[in-house]
Structure formats: C-alpha cells, structure tokens
Amino acid sequence: MKIGIIGNMNNAYFSLSRYLRDAGFDCEVLIFNNEPSHFHPSCDTDSDEYKFYCRVVNWGDPARFFFDDFDEVRKDIEVYDFLIGNGPAPAYVAKAGRKLDIFMPYGYDLYSLPFFRFVHPLRMPAYLKTAYYQRKGIREAGHIFMDRTNEKFESIFKKIDYKGDRIVSPIPMVYHKEYENGFLNGNSEIHGLDLDKIRKDHDLIIVQHARQIWKKLPDYWSNKGNNKLIEGYAQFLKSDSAFKSTLILFEYGTDVEVSKQLIRQCGIEKHVIWMPKMSRKQLMKILAIADLIIGELHHSWISYGVIMEALSIGKPVLHYRQDDEYLEDYPELYPMLNANSVSTVLKGLTYLVDNRREVQLIGAKGKEWFLEYCVKRTVSNIVSIINQKKLNSASA
Secondary structure, eight states: OEEEEEOOGGGHHHHHHHHHHHTTOEEEEEEOTTSOGGGSGGGGOSOSGGGGTEEEOSOOOGGGTTTSOHHHHHHHHTTOSEEEEOTTHHHHHHHTTOOOSEEOOOSHHHHTTTSOOOOOTTTHHHHHHHHHHHHHHHHHOSEEEOOOOOHHHHHHHHHHOOOSEEEOOOOOOSOGGGGOTTGGGSOOEETTEEHHHHHHHOSEEEEOOSOOOSSSOSSGGGOOOHHHHHHHHHHHHHHTTTSOEEEEEEEOSTTHHHHHHHHHHHTOGGGEEEEEOOOHHHHHHHHHTOSEEEOOSSSOOSOOHHHHHHHHTTOOEEEOOOGGGTGGGOSSOOOOEEOSSHHHHHHHHHHHHHTHHHHHHHHHHHHHHIIIIIIIHHHHHHHHHHHHHHHHHHHO
C-alpha cells in the first residue's frame, strides 16, 4: 500500500512518516503551499533523504480554496491507497471526492477550520466553503487519532458530531532517532549563542520555546500563559539571588514585545536570553543544555509540540496538566512539575533547585513514556489499520 500524509504542521507528520517508513511502509508527505517555512522537513534533519518522499503541493491555503485547481488535487492524491491528513486536508480530500483513512488534528484544524468565524470579507466565501468541506471530511474519516484534551476542548470535538472510530493517541511529533548518537553535542554555537559557555556559566538553565501569546490573543486556545513564567521567575530570583540562572525565551508569537516590557518591569533583563525563531534541529540543541523546559501555563493539556520535544530527549517539563482529565486513557502519566500560576511556577523552580537529581529522573521517565505511548502505541495502531485495509482490499 502506498501511504500519503497530507500536511506537515509542526513537522509532526514528517516525523510520523519516518516512523512508518522504518516499519517498512511506502510513505510520502505532501506539504501545503502555505505552511510555515520553519516546519519544512529540512528544518528537522541534517539528511537530504526527505527529498525522495516529501514535496510541496500547489494547494492547501483555506483562503485560496475557491481558486485551487481540484483536478490537480485529485491527481496529487490518486496515487495513494491510504490517506492520513491534518490541517485543511479533510476539506481538500472531501472536495476532491476522497475520504481520509485517518485524520490526525493538531488543534486549529479542529477548533477553528470546521466552524464559521469572522475573517476579512474578501476571504469569507473561501473560509465558509472550507468550513463546510472540513466538517464533511472529518465526519467521513475512517479513524481520528486525537489525544485526550481538556473538558472544554472535548466539547468542541463533540460539535463535529463524528460517528466513526476515535482513537485516543498522541501524534509522534518528534523522530527521536534524529537527536541521538551525538547529534545534540555538536556545533555549540546557535545564532551567536555559545551553548557550552551558557551551560558553564549557569547553575540553572530554564527554557520556554512556546510562542509568546498571553495578552493579544488571536483566539481562546492560543493563550500560553508566558506572563506567569516571567513573573514567577522574577520572584524566584528574589528568593535565591545568589543562584546563577538564566531563562531562554524565543522571539516567536504576537506578544514578544509585551513580554519584553514585562521583563523590564520585573527588572530581570540580565537573567533573560532572547533567541530568534529557529528550526527544530537548532532548537533541540538549546533544549539539550536546559535543566527544565516550560510548556503552556494556561490550559490543561497532556501532549503538544513543546512537551513532546522535551520528553523525546529526556528533559523534565513544567506545565499545566489536570491529571484527572487523562488518567482513564493511560495506565500512567509522564512525571512532571505542575504549574498554572505565578505561585506554582515559583514552587516548581524552587523544587527543582532543592531536588536536582529527582527532577533529572523525571526527565528520564518522561522519555520512556514518550517512546511507549507516543511512538510505539500510536505507530502500532496505525500499522494495524493499514494492514486491515490491505486485507480488505485483497479480499474485495
């Protein structure tokens, strides 16, 4: 069977393709023409091998839905026996007369694209048409792979009225093999930052590589709670001023300038390092020197890009997770430090200082969880579905 993965947000689906290819499947990735450049496969590997099975197509932007050539869409997907999609893939596949075998949403494609929303009047017809076909494509998908989310987000999923087979399973967002065997130890200078020197000069390195979004919110779900980290870190510095620590943040998101202003107000500029938006293969080297990775501090989640990147290389994480929302889906949850306020951020940072060895073990256990539930279980479930379709096709 020839497998086509449509869409590559967060490079998560390029990672999935590599796991499926490792399992012996003929798998290719079609990249939408409007996907962010830092999510191109070249940003997630030092090998050129991806060029043999990944390519950018001439469609995929919902704002251009009326103008895209669907004969070309049909031609691009007709060579595949099995389709996995994300982003607006359900809409494009449905309009082209096909059905996704698996829909693997990353968020925006589920909470926004299938529904009416206000956009520029000139783009409104295209987005309305996209919403109609997005709902149709999601409802017609054979299976949906979607990790458990918080109660409010689950209510949005229910509005789709999907009657098929939902499998609670995270996307294997990171191909962990890329970042093993010494990859993270080479080239210690990233965008002018000498990682070896930073590590040598500090007792504690904290990294948050989530987008800076906490004040000018494009939508309800984008709030990362970055301000809670900044204020909590400022309080931590006051409580242990002799401790040599630094916080590494990234110039990524709508609230970078607002965050910089808050940092000035807190008087902690000399303890914060700002880095530009960068490729994952560069980012992972910065994560490798961190003592703690900070995720989202506003909404409760179990899996998303920031957390998966940290877990995949055995780094401990601090973010917000309401455990009772996820326990029935997993026999165990990855260990972590939990925070969703200034005071709990301070508590988590203080705990790290007092329990360094224990927190390191939290990171190691987190990688075990990632390999078991994000890679082994998810890939195994997908392989079973592919093989079942192969059997059904052979007997038809």
